[in-house]
Amino acid sequence: xxxxxxxxxxxxxxxxEVHIYRKDGAKWSKVHELKEHNGQVTGIDWAPxxxxxxxxxxxxxxxxxxxxxxVWKPTLVILRINRAARCVKWSPRExxxxxxxxxxxxxxxxxEQENDxxxxxxxxxxxxxxxxxxxxxxxxxxxxAGSCDFKCRIFSAYIKEVEERPSPTPWGSKMPFGELMxxxxxxxxxxxxxxxxxxxxxxxxxxxxxxxxxxDAGKKMAVASLCTETLPLLAVTFITEHSLVxxxxxxxxxxxxxxxxxxxxxxxxxxxxxxxxxxxGLTARERFxxxxxxxxxxxxxxxxxxLHKNSISQISVxxxxxxxxxxxxxxxxxxxMSIWDVKSLESALKDLKIK
Amino acid sequence: RRTGEALRxxxxxxxxxxxxTRSQAMKEQAQGxxxxxxxxxxxxxxxxxxxxxxxxxxxxxxxxxxxGFEKPTENSSAILLQWHEKxxxxxxxxSIIRVLTARKTV
Numbered sequence: 001x002x003x004x005x006x007x008x009x010x011x012x013x014x015x016x017e018v019h020i021y022r023k024d025g026a027k028w029s030k031v032h033e034l035k036e037h038n039g040q041v042t043g044i045d046w047a048p049x050x051x052x053x054x055x056x057x058x059x060x061x062x063x064x065x066x067x068x069x070x071v072w073k074p075t076l077v078i079l080r081i082n083r084a085a086r087c088v089k090w091s092p093r094e095x096x097x098x099x100x101x102x103x104x105x106x107x108x109x110x111x112e113q114e115n116d117x118x119x120x121x122x123x124x125x126x127x128x129x130x131x132x133x134x135x136x137x138x139x140x141x142x143x144x145a146g147s148c149d150f151k152c153r154i155f156s157a158y159i160k161e162v163e164e165r166p167s168p169t170p171w172g173s174k175m176p177f178g179e180l181m182x183x184x185x186x187x188x189x190x191x192x193x194x195x196x197x198x199x200x201x202x203x204x205x206x207x208x209x210x211x212x213x214x215x216d217a218g219k220k221m222a223v224a225s226l227c228t229e230t231l232p233l234l235a236v237t238f239i240t241e242h243s244l245v246x247x248x249x250x251x252x253x254x255x256x257x258x259x260x261x262x263x264x265x266x267x268x269x270x271x272x273x274x275x276x277x278x279x280x281g282l283t284a285r286e287r288f289x290x291x292x293x294x295x296x297x298x299x300x301x302x303x304x305x306x307l308h309k310n311s312i313s314q315i316s317v318x319x320x321x322x323x324x325x326x327x328x329x330x331x332x333x334x335x336x337m338s339i340w341d342v343k344s345l346e347s348a349l350k351d352l353k354i355k
Numbered sequence: 356r357r358t359g360e361a362l363r364x365x366x367x368x369x370x371x372x373x374x375x376t377r378s379q380a381m382k383e384q385a386q387g388x389x390x391x392x393x394x395x396x397x398x399x400x401x402x403x404x405x406x407x408x409x410x411x412x413x414x415x416x417x418x419x420x421x422x423g424f425e426k427p428t429e430n431s432s433a434i435l436l437q438w439h440e441k442x443x444x445x446x447x448x449x450s451i452i453r454v455l456t457a458r459k460t461v
Contacts, residue, residue: 189456209456210449227410229447 010034010053011331012041018055020072036063036074043088043099050094056085062099062109064118077118079107089134095162098143100131106145108157108177123155123178133193137200141166141175144203146191152205152213154182170201170217186225187211189232192248197238198323202258206233206246214244214258214265224258226265235315239325239342242355245271247312251304253330253340257355269352271345272306310334361396365404368392369412372419372461382461386426389419389461394434405441413446414453418461421454 007023008031018034018041039058046053053065053072060081063074079085083102090097099107099120104127109120129148136143136157143157156175158166171181182203184191189208196203204214210232213225233248242260247253255268310333318339320326331337346352368389373381396404408416420442423435442450 188453188458208452210452227414227449227453229449231448232452 010044010046012044016040018044032072034065034072042086045088045090047090047094054088054090054097056088056099058084060085062088077109079120086130086132087134089136091136091140092138093140096159098134098157100134100145102130104129106131110159110162135194135196137196139166139169142171144194144196146194146205148190150187152184152191152194153180155180182215182221186213186223192234193236195237197241198321199241204236204244206236208232212246212256212265222263224263224265234313237315237317238322241323245315245328247315247330249311251306251308251310251312273349307338308332308334308336362404364392369415372415386422390423393438394431398437401437402441405445413442414450417442417446417450418454422461
């Protein structure tokens, strides 16, 4: 999870802890270790304005962390779930956060001033399986959720205790808490990631059946879908109102474009084009080793040419927002983090057209 | 036997594939027809047939290919493997993923 500035990042190295690194010039150094969870930390989100972290984990808990002096202090939030929490996101105004879990519901948490603690309300119907991903609409009320029951849905997470009634949006005008504003029907795979566009009038999601879909509220929630030729995508984000970057098990971020007039999604190209390394022939010794190890004397490179050596699990917009993204960041199962500069990509990949 | 006939039979089989049926009998009949059509092709004609399909057609073809693998006859697997190679080149790994994740089987 990235805050705005100074360059600091909070991450979980696949265990019960959260580590915070600070960038000093070109070097990253670990500055904090947050240990409170009793199970693997599955979600982290950093609220840049209020400078608070929220984490959630397999221990079925969430913690809100505030910086006191030079120490991050945790506050337990009871989620009232009986399965692991899987993802967490602060709302745009940072007065609420949502947690998706294996309990087949979403916990919407907000701070109750009178009792000085965090409380939560549940959105249950009609979710039938684990909630894998969440993304908030800019109006701080609508929430998109991707689930293992193959659906992308938009709910209202309106909390009257912390905000005024929202004005109508293209997704609907009545938004009582828990109201289902949209539900997809096209995918046949777990919905790994969902993303609202910057304006909130579009929502995109990627599923395990190797599809990318987009619902356009401006076109009566018409859904455009693309069956990709790739392995399933695990993460997606808008980088302009018409362009998306998605990545997944092919270990490479890819560009997709939404053509509004025709209601179509098209593949715009891979963003990780490996430099052509000189092909060298194998020595006789290497041939025998290959035969021995892999029963093949093939000269084809068995290791990946992409920057990431394993699946990319998360994409985050760093600068420019979701409407004019200039930098985004990918993290993957290889433990690596890469920062991609949109302008450099546009100049390096000649046929790339980001609308 | 002219190439055109095989291609026409192929497109007919793809078009008339029972989309939403729960009838096992209908499905098996369609599978049998498709297998007959696929095995009637000469190796050199396969690529052209695959290229004549749209994205949905390639996905559907891939489903039938795997269905054919499930119930091999004496010579079916060899020709199906050739179909698989050409379909993969057009549909990519994604088309195979969708065979595995499909709720509606052929």
